[in-house]
Amino acid sequence: MKNIFMFVLTMLFLVSFIFIIQADELTISDNYLNESGEKVCCKVYGLGNRMKQVNVRYGWTNEDECVTPEGFVGGGREIVDNNYCEIKTQYQAKILTQVQIKQAVQTRNRLRIHNQTECPNNCTCVGSTVKCELGNRERIMTVYAGKSGNTIVQVKGINMSTNVTLYKSEGKVYGVFRNNQTREVNLLPDDIGTKIKRKLQNQTIELDEDGIYQVQGRKRARLFLLFPVRERVRMEIDSETGEEIKVRNPWWGFLAKDSEEESE
Numbered sequence: 001m002k003n004i005f006m007f008v009l010t011m012l013f014l015v016s017f018i019f020i021i022q023a024d025e026l027t028i029s030d031n032y033l034n035e036s037g038e039k040v041c042c043k044v045y046g047l048g049n050r051m052k053q054v055n056v057r058y059g060w061t062n063e064d065e066c067v068t069p070e071g072f073v074g075g076g077r078e079i080v081d082n083n084y085c086e087i088k089t090q091y092q093a094k095i096l097t098q099v100q101i102k103q104a105v106q107t108r109n110r111l112r113i114h115n116q117t118e119c120p121n122n123c124t125c126v127g128s129t130v131k132c133e134l135g136n137r138e139r140i141m142t143v144y145a146g147k148s149g150n151t152i153v154q155v156k157g158i159n160m161s162t163n164v165t166l167y168k169s170e171g172k173v174y175g176v177f178r179n180n181q182t183r184e185v186n187l188l189p190d191d192i193g194t195k196i197k198r199k200l201q202n203q204t205i206e207l208d209e210d211g212i213y214q215v216q217g218r219k220r221a222r223l224f225l226l227f228p229v230r231e232r233v234r235m236e237i238d239s240e241t242g243e244e245i246k247v248r249n250p251w252w253g254f255l256a257k258d259s260e261e262e263s264e
Contacts, residue, residue: 041085042066042095046075046179055178055210057240058084059095066095074179093241094184101182104169111166111173113145120168134188135171141188153207158193162207175239178209185239187213192237200233212245213237221258 039060048054058080068076077095096104108118111130119125123132130143134155142154143166150161166185167174173185185207187195192205192213200217208214215237218230236245 038062040066040079041082042077043080043084044075044077044095044181046181047073055181057093059093060085061095061097065097069098075181096182096184104167104172104174105176105182106167106169109167109169111143111151111168113143113151122171123168132168133171134173139188139190141168141173153189155188156190156193158189158205160189160192160205160207160213164207164209164211175207175211177211181211183211183240185211187237187239187242191242195237195242196235200235201230207239211239213239219258 040063041058042061042065043056043058045053045056053075055075063079066077066079068078109120111120111132113128113130119130120132123130128145132141132143133139134141139155144152144154146152146161148161150163151166153160153162153166162175164175164177167176173188174182175185176182189205192215193203196203196215196217200215200219203215203217206214213236215235216233218232221229221231223229232250234246234248236247237243238245
């Protein structure tokens, strides 16, 4: 009987101890978020098949902006640990506020290729072609209709195709992607071309509904270090952060070494 009593007493002590530790950890976490100032690390995601979270990204924003809009069922927003936002990339992902989205996604800012009744600021619209100045006006973006009903965006001679609805506001380009998520398109075709020009030849660039560039092309290599070949490569690059999400090579790619010969 005495042994049972001691066992119960020990278990109660352990449960109380664990509860105290968890309470302390929660307090530290809450204090950390409060002490970080106005910004919190916000997780934004869409919902795919079977309510699976897709297109997940993280960024700094105001606490009151990291809230899922009432009645929105295509995804959500939630505050998460700051570590998720500490990853350094060339372009930092930005969580747009509702005010920023409303300002960017306006009818007059839309890059239409047909019936362009209103032309965005610093753009000229002639027929089905739209030309816009970007950022410091050193880059010109040309938008026109593709042969397959898609939109072609050209910057510095590099083309990309897309079916995504694009907007141009204050020198920046925005896209409305899957589940009605609005994101800034930080990397435009010339940025992607610069990123991969020494890797791929004859590349095609497509911006999909998830904000990912699907890039295909061929690179020079030598099979068994002897035979010159053109190795087919597929890449996925985030249009907002520039992160190379996936690179696919042929199954025999491990037998080939990239050629040091200059690209044609």
